[in-house]
Amino acid sequence: MKKSTGFRLIAVLAALLLWQIVSMAVGLDMLLASPIQVAHRLLTVWHEKSFLSTILFSMKRVFLGFILAFSLGTVLGVLSGRFKAAEYLLWPYVVAFKSVPIASFIILCLIWLSSKQLTVFITFLIAFPVIYGNVLEGIKSTDHDLKEMCSLFKVPWRRRFLYVYLPSVKPYLISACSVAAGMAWKAGVAAEIIGVVKGSIGEKLYEAKIYLQSADLFAWTIIIILLSVIMEKAFLFLLKRAFVEVEKL
Amino acid sequence: MKDIVLSGISKAFDGKAVISDISLMIKAGETVCIRGRSGIGKTTLLRIIAGLTQPDSGIVSGVPERIAFVFQEDRLCEEFSALSNVRLVTGRAMPEETILKHLGELELAGSSMTPVRDFSGGMKRRVALARAVCAETELLILDEPFKGLDFELKQRAITYIKKYSVGKIVICVTHDPSEAELMGGRVIDLDAI
Numbered sequence: 001m002k003k004s005t006g007f008r009l010i011a012v013l014a015a016l017l018l019w020q021i022v023s024m025a026v027g028l029d030m031l032l033a034s035p036i037q038v039a040h041r042l043l044t045v046w047h048e049k050s051f052l053s054t055i056l057f058s059m060k061r062v063f064l065g066f067i068l069a070f071s072l073g074t075v076l077g078v079l080s081g082r083f084k085a086a087e088y089l090l091w092p093y094v095v096a097f098k099s100v101p102i103a104s105f106i107i108l109c110l111i112w113l114s115s116k117q118l119t120v121f122i123t124f125l126i127a128f129p130v131i132y133g134n135v136l137e138g139i140k141s142t143d144h145d146l147k148e149m150c151s152l153f154k155v156p157w158r159r160r161f162l163y164v165y166l167p168s169v170k171p172y173l174i175s176a177c178s179v180a181a182g183m184a185w186k187a188g189v190a191a192e193i194i195g196v197v198k199g200s201i202g203e204k205l206y207e208a209k210i211y212l213q214s215a216d217l218f219a220w221t222i223i224i225i226l227l228s229v230i231m232e233k234a235f236l237f238l239l240k241r242a243f244v245e246v247e248k249l
Numbered sequence: 250m251k252d253i254v255l256s257g258i259s260k261a262f263d264g265k266a267v268i269s270d271i272s273l274m275i276k277a278g279e280t281v282c283i284r285g286r287s288g289i290g291k292t293t294l295l296r297i298i299a300g301l302t303q304p305d306s307g308i309v310s311g312v313p314e315r316i317a318f319v320f321q322e323d324r325l326c327e328e329f330s331a332l333s334n335v336r337l338v339t340g341r342a343m344p345e346e347t348i349l350k351h352l353g354e355l356e357l358a359g360s361s362m363t364p365v366r367d368f369s370g371g372m373k374r375r376v377a378l379a380r381a382v383c384a385e386t387e388l389l390i391l392d393e394p395f396k397g398l399d400f401e402l403k404q405r406a407i408t409y410i411k412k413y414s415v416g417k418i419v420i421c422v423t424h425d426p427s428e429a430e431l432m433g434g435r436v437i438d439l440d441a442i
Contacts, residue, residue: 145320145322145324146324146326148301148324149318149320149324150337152299152301152316152318153316153317153318153337153338153380153384154315155337155338156340159337159340163326163329163333163334163337164326167326167327167328167329247328247329247333247364
């Protein structure tokens with residue numbers, strides 16, 4: 001085991017110990033469940049009939065919103081990198097997505113759309129500017145010498161994109177997806193809580209708040225973290241594989 | 250193919266004249282080696298001929314539409330193989346076997362599928378040469394093309410260029426008189442102009 005891993009493990013154990021002490025000091029499970037109670041809840045929660053359907057409900061929508069943000073963010077980022085006019089045209093939307101409070105969008109969405117579509121929409125709104133901005137930055141930072149070489153040799157745009165722009169965008173896109181995947185889950189579940197979306201993880205958290213079940217709250221939070229990490233790792237794995245395949249061309 | 254004619258070319262950077270009133274003619278199919286001390290404007294002259302830099306005054310005419318250029322820097326796509334770097338400019342117009350033959354002539358056959366980021370400086374130089382030659386253009390511009398090659402590889406590279414540049418205009422910048430001699434053709438000394 002690496003020394004740094006050992007230190008991290010000790011830090012986690014110390015944090016759990018502190019949590020246990022504080023929970024014992026508070027003395028009220030409904031306010032602060034202990035780590036042992038949360039662990040117990042985690043072991044029982046998946047036995048519930050609605051567990052899988054709840055997870056699938058949220059996962060499907062968060063993933064859909066993320067994929068939409070990834071596809072549109074990548075395409076529009078590339079377009080804006082190539083055509084300055086596209087960058088100017090998209091600028092107000094990107095600024096709005098970045099700066100308008102997420103709660104305002106959630107309320108707006110609840111007026112316009114059904115609550116079931118809320119998660120997809122909010123996840124998209126949060127992930128899109130991150131992916132778009134990074135792809136645009138990647139395109140802009142493409143090596144000038146390589147661009148000049150391509151112009152001189154009159155390399156068609158498709159090949160130019162695959163060989164010159166894509167490798168430049170790669171680190172930006174990977175880092176953007178890593179950040180956006182985590183943000184997508186946070187925003188998606190927040191939207192589900194505010195919209196009290198039936199059958200979602202957000203609804204479970206809302207119920208935990210209503211019935212003061214802090215063990216449930218922590219258990220579902222841990223599940224959200226796990227789902228977020230799994231989605232991020234799986235997506236990045238596939239993305240990196242796709243880049244490897246392109247580089248083999 | 251036309252002759253390339255440069256008339257009264259001048260270029261300054263930040264008020265400092267790099268090229269002053271240069272006029273010369275390069276005949277269709279001719280090989281020309283340009284020599285001169287560092288900073289005299291050899292690369293700038295090549296860039297003006299290729300249309301990459303605009304002269305402050307003067308006219309360039311007769312430059313064909315398709316040009317191949319070996320830049321001072323290799324300008325390769327580092328993540329891609331030697332084969333892919335050549336294919337970038339040829340597309341599917343040149344069969345893979347032909348590209349591999351070209352790479353083989355420059356002793357790169359065994360490394361054709363390796364990403365060029367793993368190549369030595371000399372190997373990268375040869376990929377840049379193969380890319381320019383395979384582009385199949387009427388004008389081949391070479392800016393210190395043999396930099397980083399040992400004598401044997403240099404000779405091989407020159408033989409390769411001469412073999413595939415018959416009928417083309419070749420403009421080569423070099424510091425080394427022996428390279429100019431091996432390349433053959435006319436030598437233009439910018440110091441003397």
